[in-house]
Amino acid sequence: MTANMNHNEVDMKLIFAVVYSVFAISSFVHSATSTQTFSTSAGEVKITPLNHASTMIEAAGKTIYLDPAKPVNFAGHPKADLVLVTDIHPDHMDPASIAELSKAGTEIFAPPVVVKTVTNAKPIANGETKTWQDWSIEAIPAYNLTRGPAPGKLFHDKGRGNGYVLTYGGKRFYFSGDTEGVPEMRALKNIDVAFVCMNLPYTMPPDEAADAVKAFHPKVVIPYHYRGSDLTVFVKRLEGTGIEVRLLDWYPK
Numbered sequence: 607m608t609a610n611m612n613h614n615e616v617d618m619k620l621i622f623a624v625v626y627s628v629f630a631i632s633s634f635v636h637s638a639t640s641t642q643t644f645s646t647s648a649g650e651v652k653i654t655p656l657n658h659a660s661t662m663i664e665a666a667g668k669t670i671y672l673d674p675a676k677p678v679n680f681a682g683h684p685k686a687d688l689v690l691v692t693d694i695h696p697d698h699m700d701p702a703s704i705a706e707l708s709k710a711g712t713e714i715f716a717p718p719v720v721v722k723t724v725t726n727a728k729p730i731a732n733g734e735t736k737t738w739q740d741w742s743i744e745a746i747p748a749y750n751l752t753r754g755p756a757p758g759k760l761f762h763d764k765g766r767g768n769g770y771v772l773t774y775g776g777k778r779f780y781f782s783g784d785t786e787g788v789p790e791m792r793a794l795k796n797i798d799v800a801f802v803c804m805n806l807p808y809t810m811p812p813d814e815a816a817d818a819v820k821a822f823h824p825k826v827v828i829p830y831h832y833r834g835s836d837l838t839v840f841v842k843r844l845e846g847t848g849i850e851v852r853l854l855d856w857y858p859k
């Protein structure tokens with residue numbers, strides 16, 4: 607879920623302050639505001655931060671969107687060959703954005719509960735793996751361990767939402783979805799690039815996110831879905847681990 611949707615200006619000032627301050631901390635921290643390109647044995651994968659959780663992935667002339675949602679303006683974006691949805695909240699599941707990006711042949715994979723709303727999606731449940739074109743798509747559980755809107759309730763119940771490990775040309779990309787540092791995240795193996803959420807009260811604070819990242823030790827970690835989080839805490843906690851932290855601007859004006 608989102609909070610402080612009207613605080614983008616504050617977010618921008620925060621991110622630039624963070625970017626400039628962490629540059630001095632470690633050569634393992636890099637800042638960027640645009641598309642990231644990763645080489646694989648099947649060619650380049652380009653990943654573009656759009657907003658919060660919304661992400662565009664391009665490879666071999668195909669376009670994949672993860673959680674396409676408002677406030678992204680998709681006019682001028684390529685149509686989707688594949689859409690992946692992680693959960694039911696509006697920052698992840700936005701039927702209007704999916705419809706806008708859809709064309710003949712667009713495929714959609716989503717948790718079964720999302721399929722109730724996005725009825726042309728194909729269900730993929732926690733632990734399942736699907737193949738799409740040259741991609742392997744594995745659904746990783748995403749859920750709260752402790753945090754919820756009221757005692758005995760969780761923001762994200764176990765079994766409902768998916769993170770995804772996307773494998774292409776031998777490279778493994780992980781998108782956490784909305785989750786705390788659950789055992790299934792900590793047990794991930796051989797992740798090249800991890801996109802990890804953090805934001806209170808809905809997911810986890812940056813120190814917990816960093817501890818979970820240490821447990822599965824991706825080569826590169828990119829915080830996303832971090833509105834309101836102090837990324838300097840995350841960066842400091844991963845100093846000396848050999849994990850490259852890459853900071854992107856997920857909250858453009």
Ligand SMILES: [Zn+2]
Pocket residue numbers: 607608659695697698784808831
């Ligand atoms: Zn969310």
